[in-house]
Amino acid sequence: MRSEIPQLEVITAIQDSESEDFVSQLLFSQGWNIIYRAFDADSLTRFMHSRGSELRTVVIYMTDLPHFDSSIFSQFASNTITFISLDGIELSSHIIMSQIRGQLRLPMVQNRGNIPHLSADEFQTPVFQDRAQRGSSQKITIRTRQVIAVTGSCGAPGRTRFAILLAEELSIKNKIMLIDADMRSQGLSRQRDLIRTPEIETVPLSPADRPRTLPMSTDMTVVDLGTLPAISEAVSDRRWHGSLINNVLDSSTHLVYLVKSTPPNIDELGMFLREFPLLAKKLPVTYVCVLAGHSRELREWEGKFLTLTTGESRHILRESQLERDIDGSGLPFMKAGNSKRKEIAKIALSLI
Secondary structure, eight states, rough: OOOOOOOOEEEEESSHHHHHHHHHHHHHHTTOOOEEEEESSSHHHHHHHOOOOOOOEEEOOOOTTTTOOOHHHHOOOOTEEEEOOTTTTSSOHHHHHHHHHHHHHHOOOGGGGOOOHHHHHHHHHHHHHHHHOOOOOOOOEEEHHHHHHHHSSSSSSSHHHHHHHHHHHEEEEEEEEEEETTTTHHHHHTTTGOOOOOTEEEEEEGGGGOOOOOOOOOEEEEEEEEEEEEHHHHHHHOOOOHHHHHEEEEEEOOEEEEEEESHHHHHHHHHHHHHHHSSOOOOOOOEEEEEEEOOHHEEEEEEEEHHTTTEEEEEEGGGGGGGTTTHHHHHHOHOOOOOOHHHHHHHHHHHH
């Protein structure tokens, strides 16, 4: 069932008509809804007052707007209203979308002021011991345990195979916990025998146990989450499976979303892009399109994938790149120079 959550509702507040038209057309191509175009601060203020603060609104502006005053930020301060400046931003689709989505979804880097509660064992790690030796007044920036969740559209785009190959690439420099959290398919559990890398520990989650959280670990973690339901359904589902999905999203430091170059998959991607900034935690997302075939129609859907993911981290794979070598070795590219695995190695390096 398709979600009833509306598109991102955007207000533009840009004086130059050509610039405003460029931004509006770009956002429209991403499936976002321009609900108002303000050409001076007075009209913007009036519309914001009439709209209220209960609805989620993104205001994209430039400070050269006539009568612009920074007090407008405090006047409409709300968790549902986001102001994004395009001052000094080049009129480039990629740069503009990077700026906008970067403000809507930020990497999970924490400073000492908001470090979560740590156990006594976790406090003994080298980074905290080093901090203690340098004095408690010095602030440091640390990254939480890396958890990479692999999900995507329905129609078997190759999530499980990708999760295994990604874990093998990452295992060159890290110990990896590879978790099967796909409660509907359990594809990773069926393919455990293909993993011959000692640095990878596979952990299947059994539906019979009705797990609600991921296992704790200090290792880098890759989670095969399976097909992600509509975000609106996932965040409101308080049954055990919904709780597990929410826990994976809350724990993840990066999300990898796979689609095939087919109409249903691209449609699901479009819905995900519209809903995710509204309803999910702010975290980086990498989009991967798996090309299925060589026909003209598939090339057309590949082009639509690139249009939808403008400004995002994205990669194109062929189905053959998700296949293991004939001898079953599947040696990672970073270790053996396997050209088939080069693109997956590139994705792995972008996640660490």
